[in-house]
Amino acid sequence: MNTNLSRAANGFLLDLVMELKNGFIRRCDKMGLTSEEIATLKDMTIEDIHYIINSEVSVLSFQINQDNLARLMTQAREEQTRKQRIDRALALGGSIKLMEHFFGLMSNDVAARRRIAGIKVRAGRGTVLSDEQSTELWEIWAANDNKTLRSETDEGLDLMLLAAEQMGISLTAVWNTVLKWESENLTAATRRRA
Numbered sequence: 049m050n051t052n053l054s055r056a057a058n059g060f061l062l063d064l065v066m067e068l069k070n071g072f073i074r075r076c077d078k079m080g081l082t083s084e085e086i087a088t089l090k091d092m093t094i095e096d097i098h099y100i101i102n103s104e105v106s107v108l109s110f111q112i113n114q115d116n117l118a119r120l121m122t123q124a125r126e127e128q129t130r131k132q133r134i135d136r137a138l139a140l141g142g143s144i145k146l147m148e149h150f151f152g153l154m155s156n157d158v159a160a161r162r163r164i165a166g167i168k169v170r171a172g173r174g175t176v177l178s179d180e181q182s183t184e185l186w187e188i189w190a191a192n193d194n195k196t197l198r199s200e201t202d203e204g205l206d207l208m209l210l211a212a213e214q215m216g217i218s219l220t221a222v223w224n225t226v227l228k229w230e231s232e233n234l235t236a237a238t239r240r241r242a
Contacts, residue, residue, distance in 0.1 A: 141218035
């Protein structure tokens with residue numbers, strides 16, 4: 049084991065000794081130390097601790113917990129994807145209500161992220177799609193429509209982000225339009241008949 053890592057590991061021993069001297073034994077129990085080892089650690093002098101901490105021989109061993117590592121890697125990727133969606137949604141004019149609905153962000157978080165990204169937002173009501181824009185959006189939505197595609201799903205959000213980008217319109221306007229269609233139970237089949 050590398051010298052710096054050995055010293056860092058041995059430094060952890062100092063934490064255990066300090067906890068023992070303060071009467072906290074549970075951590076040592078959880079680490080698997082025997083009663084004799086705990087008693088020995090509790091009676092260590094400053095000189096003993098100094099010698100062990102500076103030793104190149106480690107008293108601790110490390111091993112990778114593969115399950116935890118795999119879980120953390122997956123969570124890290126999911127968090128990165130979430131942050132990219134947040135940035136993309138803000139850049140496309142996602143409202144505070146939309147950002148709270150999809151990402152759980154409060155208004156002050158949204159405002160701070162907008163400020164950092166240099167995004168200016170016009171106060172007042174958002175834009176409403178024209179008939180031509182609504183028809184174009186419907187064609188994009190219906191082309192990807194299936195029984196499970198809903199506005200509140202990740203797939204639905206991704207499609208709304210894509211539509212807002214392709215059409216050059218506000219994500220909030222897209223979302224409001226899709227929500228209206230869903231509240232009216234408008235499907236590709238009923239839209240064709242209408």
